[in-house]
Amino acid sequence: MKAPMKEGSNREKQKPGQNRSMCPVFGRCGGCQLLGMSYEEQLAWKKEELKKLLKGLCPVEGILGMKDPFHYRNKVHAVFDRDRKGNIISGIYQESTHKVVHVEQCLIEDEKADEIIGTVRGLLKSFKIRVYDEDTQFGLMRHVLVRRAFATGEIMVVLVTASPVFPSKNNFVKALREAHPEITTVVQNINGRGTSMVLGDKEHVLYGKGYIEDVLCGCRFRISSKSFYQVNPVQTEVLYGKAMEYAGLTGTETVVDAYCGIGTIGLIAAGNAGRVIGVELNPDAVRDAIHNAKLNQMKNARFYCNDAGRFLTEMAASGDKVDVVLMDPPRSGSTEEFMRAVAKTGAGKVIYISCNPETLARDLKFMKRLGYRAVKGVGVDMFGMTKHCEVCVKLERGR
Known part of the structure; x- marks a missing residue:
């Protein structure tokens, strides 16, 4: 419409x-x-x-x-970039462009998911991890996807990287979990393609069971990183x-x-x-x-x-x-x-x-x-x- x-x-x-x-x-x-x-x-x-x-x-x-x-919205996705001063930003693409609009808090997104994305942004700076540059195709961290199960409270964090090599990934995940102990699973998804697709085909479970479960209309459902599930x-x-x-x-x-x-x-x-x-x-x-x-x-x-x-x-x-x-x-x-x-x-x-x-x-x-x-x-x-x-x-x- x-x-x-x-x-x-x-x-x-x-x-x-x-x-x-x-x-x-x-x-x-x-x-x-x-x-x-x-x-x-x-x-x-x-x-x-x-x-x-x-x-x-x-x-x-x-x-x-x-x-x-x-x-x-119980599913929140953010893309990473740098602003003119070189600061790491995260958010969404401006409509009909590939320019990233920095978003810290969104009126329609799950508030906990926005908090987690902010923490990931800070950890990228602390661990000196380069964000992916679409033009040069250099850098590691491309996107983060957070899914929260409404009924169970389970939370999945998907870190989308351009390469399977993720330096200090165990310490990175440990720091993320210490900041947000409510996170129940963390997945690394590898997307090495030079396209705007968010998720790649391969992934590794870094913490937890690799999926979350939610309850809808009395039925229980397993939700993985790529699952279609109403937001x-x-x-x-x-x-x-x-x-x-x-x-x-x-x-x-x-x-x-x-x-x-x-x-x-x-x-x-x-x-x-x-x-x-x-x-x-x-x-x-x-x-x-x-x-x-x-x-x-x-x-x-x-x-x-x-x-x-x-x-x-x-x-x-x-x-x-x-x-x-x-x-x-x-x-x-x-x-x-x-x-x-x-x-x-x-x-x-x-x-x-x-x-x-x-x-x-x-x-x-x-x-x-x-x-x-x-x-x-x-x-x-x-x-x-x-x-x-x-x-x-x-x-x-x-x-």
Whole structure:
């Protein structure tokens, strides 16, 4: 959704004393496009935008907002650089650039994560560790990623280095843990590629078990450095609760969780379904999903590493029955091939979770051509202060 105002717009129209005065980098980082609005105004704007985008495609029930729209991000990533004086800075790239905006405290990031990143920044100076320079491709420390489990309090710190050689790494980790004893695991991820990708393929566990665990909707999940896990756990429970309400499971259905990741929504559904089949292309995510099924003693859930569209096509060809399809595609939306495969299964219900209402609108038009009608939808505000909004839509197959 397009933000209603950009930096440089007529500021006289905004009320004084609102959120943006709380952020020293507002307008430079590009992250919180709606910071100039009160939270109530943000929700009203998102609701109207949803209604416009989905007009004639899906009735919108409303938007479910947060009780506290600040410090909700349980996954925080920072990139390192140096300022003009040579001081180590950390933060995020300025929008559409590779210029780092120094951020010490962010209104939407977990406060403990920001503290840990500040400590890492100080330790880099103390241990005389060079930060990575994208232009020269020299230096060691590229990024730091902090993930905090909301329910368990477990914290993972991922130190992303350009080389596997990490001088004084044991002492570095010891100093970090002494400053933050709440850290439960530290991982070194090696990214030697000359690209802007954050994580590399190889990693070593420097402390702890190499992953954290969190509880969501009564299920326990293992989260590794590369796992996709929603960044706002409180609102994720709201979102998945609405998805389960729309699915209306009775305990007998065959449910396919497409784009299943580490199995979150599929395993939440498994408690009220006959069987759940999760499909995901990322092999690391599938391994985590299989582990999570065992962790939750869900014997009626199976996970497969495959293309979801191809998998559904094969299910349909074999005559395997599918009652409900849960789909949570990336921002680019689904594909026509996948949606055709859904139609081939004859699934009576499709629950579409979208992080991009614009591609959702496109996909709903295509699903309508395939005989599926969007019965209702609801927005769930997962990302306060930003223009982004999740949407959950219930589709039913025409008779």
